[in-house]
Amino acid sequence: MHVPDGFINAPVSAVTGVVAAGAVAVGLRGARRELDERTAPLAGLVAAFVFAVQMLNFPVAAGTSGHLLGGALAAILVGPYTGMLCIAVVLLMQGVLFADGGLTALGVNVLVMGVVTVVVAYALFRGLLGLLPRTRRSVTVASFVAALVSVPAAAAAFTLIYWIGGTTDIAIGKVFTAMVGVHTLIGIGEAVITALTVGAVIAVRPDLVHGARGLTAPLKLRVDGELVDAPAARPAAAPAATRSHRGLWATGLVTALVLAGFVSFYASSNPDGLEKVAADKGIDEKVEEHAAKDSPLADYGVKDVSDARISGGLAGVIGVGVTIAVGSGVFYVVARRRRTPDAPAATAHDRETV
Template identity: 75%
Template sequence: MHAPDGFIDAPVSAAAGVVAAAALAVSLRGARRELEDTSGPSAVQAGAERTAPLAGLVAAFIFAVQMLNFPVAAGTSGHLMGGALAAILVGPYTGVLCVSVVLLLQAVLFADGGLTALGVNITTMAITTTVVAYALFRGLVAVLPRTRRSVTAASFVAALVSVPASAIVFTLLYAIGGTTDVSIGKVAGAMVGVHVLIGVGEAAITALTVGAVLAVRPDLVRGARGVRQKLKLRVNGELVDAPDTGPAAAPAAARSSRKVWAAGLVTSLVLAGFVSFYASADPDGLEKVATDHGIDEKAEEHAAAGSPLADYGVEDVGDARLSGGLAGVIGVGVTVVAGTGVFWAVRRRRAGEEAEAASPTDTRAAQDTSV
C-alpha cells in the first residue's frame, strides 16, 4: 500500500511527515529499552548482544516478504505490511523502526512509495499497523490461555485487523488532502473491502512466522515473554517449576541465536532473490482502488525513477528473472546492514546513557571506599 507522490496534497503530506517524525522520535526512545531487554536474568549480556542483529534481520525479512505479492481477488494482489510481525517479534517501538527503515530504503533505492509521501506511508504502514496490532495482540494474550498456540492465534487476529486499520487511516488522510474529486464513501468501501482480504494473507504469514520462531526459540519472540509456560518437573509426586539454567546458558543462547539469524538471512535472500519472481504481477490494493476510482490521475513520477534499482530491477540487466533476483538480494543486504546499524546505534546510545547515569554513584562509592 505504498502511496506515490501526488495522491495526497502537500499540506497533509507535510502534516503526516510531522506525525511520522514525532512517532519515530518516540520509537527511538522506546527501542532503546526494548533492545537492552533480554530473555532472562541469566542471559543479560548475551541477550543485549543479539537484539540489534535480530531486529535488523526482522527488517530484512519484511523487505523480502513485501516483494511476494499474492493474489487476493480478480486483478488485485496484496503483500505483507509487516507491522504486526515486527511488533510481536521485537516489540512495538522497534517494530515501528523496522518497517520505517524498509519504507525509507524502498522509496530511495527502488522508487516504491513517493518521497514526499514518505510520511503518509510511515503513518499508515508502520505506525498504524504496529500500534493497532500490538494493542490487540496484548489484549488477546491477556485473556487467552498461557500457551504458545494462543500467542500464534493472537498474532493471526492482530495482523488481520491491522491491515484494514491501515486502509482506514489512509482513507482519512485522503478525505482531508486528496487531490482528486472522488466520493470518499466509495474510496473507503473499496479500500477496506480489498484490504480485509489482504489482511488474511498478512495474518497467515505473520502467524506462520511467529509460530516457526516459537517452535525453535520462543525466547526470541518478545510478545511471548511472560506468557510462556515454565518447564515442569515432578518431584515427590508433585509438579514444580524447573529452576533457571543459570549464567552458563547465556553463551549457548548466543550461539543458538546466531544460527537463527543465519537461517533467517538465508530465507530472506531466497525469498527476495528467487521466490519473488513468481509473485503476482497484479496491482496491489491501493493501486487497484486508485485506478478504478481515478485517484491515480494526480500521481506524479517518482523522483528516484532513474535509480539503478527502480521497480525492483537492476539497470542494464536484460534477463527479468536475474534482474529482479539481484535487486531482491541487494535490497535484503542493504536492509539488514542499515537496520542492524540503526539498532546498534540505538542500543549503544542507551548503554551510554545508563553508564553516564551510573557514574556519579560509582564515584561516590569509590570515595567512600577510599575513606
C-alpha cells in the first residue's frame, strides 16, 4: 500500500508530513519506556524482518497481490511506540533507496502504514487480551485478529486522505468499497504472517514479546491444602537467557536475509491492492515519477546486474542490512537516552549500598 507521488495534492501531503513527523516524535519519546540496551537490537531486527517480508507479495484475488504492512507485528513484538518507529524506518529506507513509495507522500505512508495500523492493531490486541484467558495462545489469537483488522483500517485511512486531497475527481464511495474490500483479503495474509511470527517468538522467548509481558501467572503449589506462590527461579538461569537472546537475533537475521535474498524472487508479480484499485478507478491518472527512480537499487534490483534473480537477491540483502543498521542505531540511541536521566540516582543508590 505504498502511496506514490501524485496521488495526493501538495497541501495535504505537506500537512500529513507534519502530522507524521509529530507521530514519530511521540514514538521516539514513548519508545524510551519500551526499550533498553538489550531490546534495542531486537527492535532493529523487527524493522529488518518487516522490510524482508514486505518484499513477498502474495496473491489474494484475480490479478491482485498483497504484502505485509507490519504495524501489528511490530507493535506486539516490541511495543506500539517502538513499532511505529520500526515501520517509519522501513518506509524511509524503501522510499530513499528503492523508489518504493513517493518521497512527497512519505507522510501519508507513515500515517497510513505506520500510525493507523499500529494504533488500531495494538488497541484491539490489548482489548482482546482483557477478554481472553491469560495464556500464550491468547496472545497468538489476539495477534491474528488485530493484524486482520489493521489492514482494512489502513485502507480506510488512505481513502479518507484521498477524499480530502486526491488529485483526481472520483466517487469516493467506490474507492472506499474497492480499497476496503481487497485489503480485507490482504488482511488475512497479514494475520497469518503475524500470528505465526508472534507464536514462533513466544515459543522460544516469551519474555521478549512486549505484548505477552505480565500474562504469565505465578506458579502455584499446594501446601497443606492451600495454594501458595512457588519460589522464584534461581538467578543462575540468566546467562542461558543471554545466549538464547543472541541466538534469537541471529536466527531472525538469517531468516530475513533468506526471505529477502532468495524467497522474494518467487513473490507474486501482480499489482498490490492499492495499485490495482488505482488503475481500475483512475486514481493513478496524475501519478508522478519517483525522485529516486535512478537509484542504484530502484525497484528492488541492483543497477547493472543483468541476472534478475541475482539483482533482486542482492537488493534484498542490502535492504535488510541497511534497515537493521539504521534501525538498531536509532533504537540504541533511544535506549541510551532513557538510561541517562536515571544515572545520577542509580549512582547515588550504589554509593549508599556500598
